[in-house]
Amino acid sequence: MLTDSQGLPVANADASAIKALDHVLGQWLGYGKDFAPFMMLAAHATGVPLVQMQAAALNITMDDPAAHRAAGGQIALAEARAADMTERERTWLRGLSAWHGGTLDAAAGAFDDLARAWPRDLFAAKLAQLLYFNQGDAEGMLRVADMIVPANDGNGFVHGMRAFALEEMNRLEEAEEEARRAVAINRNDPWAHHAGAHVMETQGRLDDGIAWMEGLADTWDACNSFMYTHNWWHTALFHIDSERTDAALALYDQRVWGAWKEFCQDQINAVSLLARLELRGVDVGARWQDLAAYLLPRLHEHFSPFLDLQYLYGLARAGENAAVTEMLASLEDRAVRARPFERTAWVEAAVPAAHGLAAHAKGDWAMAAQLLGESLPHLQTIGGSHAQRALFGALWLDALIKAEWNDRALAELLANDHDRGNIAHTKRDLATIYTRLGRAEDALTARQQAERLARHYRAT
Missing domain, CATH: 1.25.40 (Serine Threonine Protein Phosphatase 5, Tetratricopeptide repeat)
Structure with a gap:
């Protein structure tokens, strides 16, 4: 043999x-x-x-x-x-x-x-x-x-696999060390590049993240559609947080959307990036409608609740209301048929999140805040990475702020600011909530911090 x-x-x-x-x-x-x-x-x-x-x-x-x-x-x-x-x-x-x-x-x-x-x-x-x-x-x-590292210790791909697992376990320093080890063995390992980006994203190391990804991006032309678009998606996230939304929108048009529009992973990268740009006040024009044409065939697939939620939000933002109604009903039917191992993902996470996303897309902030809040404790079960699922938390926070659920929004903003204290957008939102709560001095401090950060990113 x-x-x-x-x-x-x-x-x-x-x-x-x-x-x-x-x-x-x-x-x-x-x-x-x-x-x-x-x-x-x-x-x-x-x-x-x-x-x-x-x-x-x-x-x-x-x-x-x-x-x-x-x-x-x-x-x-x-x-x-x-x-x-x-x-x-x-x-x-x-x-x-x-x-x-x-x-x-x-x-x-x-x-x-x-x-x-x-x-x-x-x-x-x-x-x-x-x-x-x-x-x-x-x-x-x-x-x-x-289990596999001892038998494959000189294989860079194996260290890249371990790096991403460590990152998802929040063992960030070890994850970065493994990602760098993988790249030292084999520079053409896009999964190790991706793992390093996750670490820097989680730590709010925006300048480091852009340098890391753009310094390796010359290798991505050899990648399949998923990895090519996803690593550029990660790069765009660093640009969004560092006040360079024009650069992020250009990456959407040139790198993230268009490689293989029929592929589900390219579609969810596009949904997520457009949503994040809109959360920062960017007018994305007719891009939702272009994307929705490729989402409409997916209403009844239900391969994954993680995919379904992003399809649904994209359709909702495109104004495909009949499709959203149909997909919500189909998703609820899928949840009824969930097997025991997947019940939490479909019933407790996907169904309320789907309705919450639909509410957010049409501006029903209180309903979005309530339903997304119900789903968030269970969202890890739907799959996807921390960075990908962060979209749902960002939409929930946006709904909290717009519904003027000020105390809950403040608690979430302070937690975000503690974890990633160099995001100017977070400081501005803090200033908004402090002003509503009559905390003028705290609001002034937050606005000044936001402006200092914005100046730093404009200068780099």
Whole structure:
């Protein structure tokens, strides 16, 4: 039985299958865009179960109905060769079948088993992290990384995987150290770039973040649409917080939206960036309407509550009221059918958040504040990163301020200012609330701090 570059046996493989598997591993770990040759080989190598299963995994990650159906056919081809499989490949089949059937907890468990027993199977380890990420389980992500590092210590991609897991666990100094280690081994690791950006975003290190990302951005042209647009999205967030909204809007037009408008991840990057720009007072013109045309087919998909919430807000801001009503009803139906492991994500997080987002989009501030506030304690369960889910907190805070729920808004603003004390916009909002509360001296201090920060960012 032939083995791949990681020393793992592959049932029924010939030399061309091994070459394709080695190539697709590099593309998968490095967020490359040269997957077509592997998918073409999968159409012909129907007797190689691992080829079919890795092709199915790539299709499932697309969160697209047609790709999901294609994955079902590939899993069936693999099942037909189950008698030929190695034990590792049988574990792959168990995980993929669970994932394709929507049982994410069982799927994560299977790929966790793969990482533990075969730590050189980095394709499986990356899938394990993805499955835990989609359920908001940062501990699971880090456990997987810790299991595979000893067997792959010289592999920069593995340190990048560990860096992001550490960041999601709020172990920020360790996360940055791992991200820098990954880049020192392999500068072309966009996931490590991304992990470093998360650290600097969380710490409010805006100048550092821009320098880090723009200093590595020359490598992103080799990335697939998701990683290319997402790393530019992160760069745009630093520009927004450092009072450079024109630069952020230019990145939206030139880097974030337009690479692959039909892809869900590009769509949610666009939704999130437009929303954040509007929160800073930027007129985004007809961009919502352009985006909504690609969101309208997604009303009933429900691959993930994290995706659904952003689709819905984009449609609402575009004024697609009938679509929003239809999607809300469909989402509620999906929540009724939630399995025990996902009930919190759909029932306690997604449903109130969806109604809260719809309320925010039409300016019903009190309703938005109430419903988003109900959902926030449960939002980690929907998946996504801290930085991505921060959008929902920002919209909630905006609703609190506009509804004049002043005491609650003040508490949230003070917490934000404690964590990231160099954001001029936060200081301005503090000044607004202090003025409403009759605290003139505190309001003056906050306004002066905001202006000093704005001058600093204008000068850099």
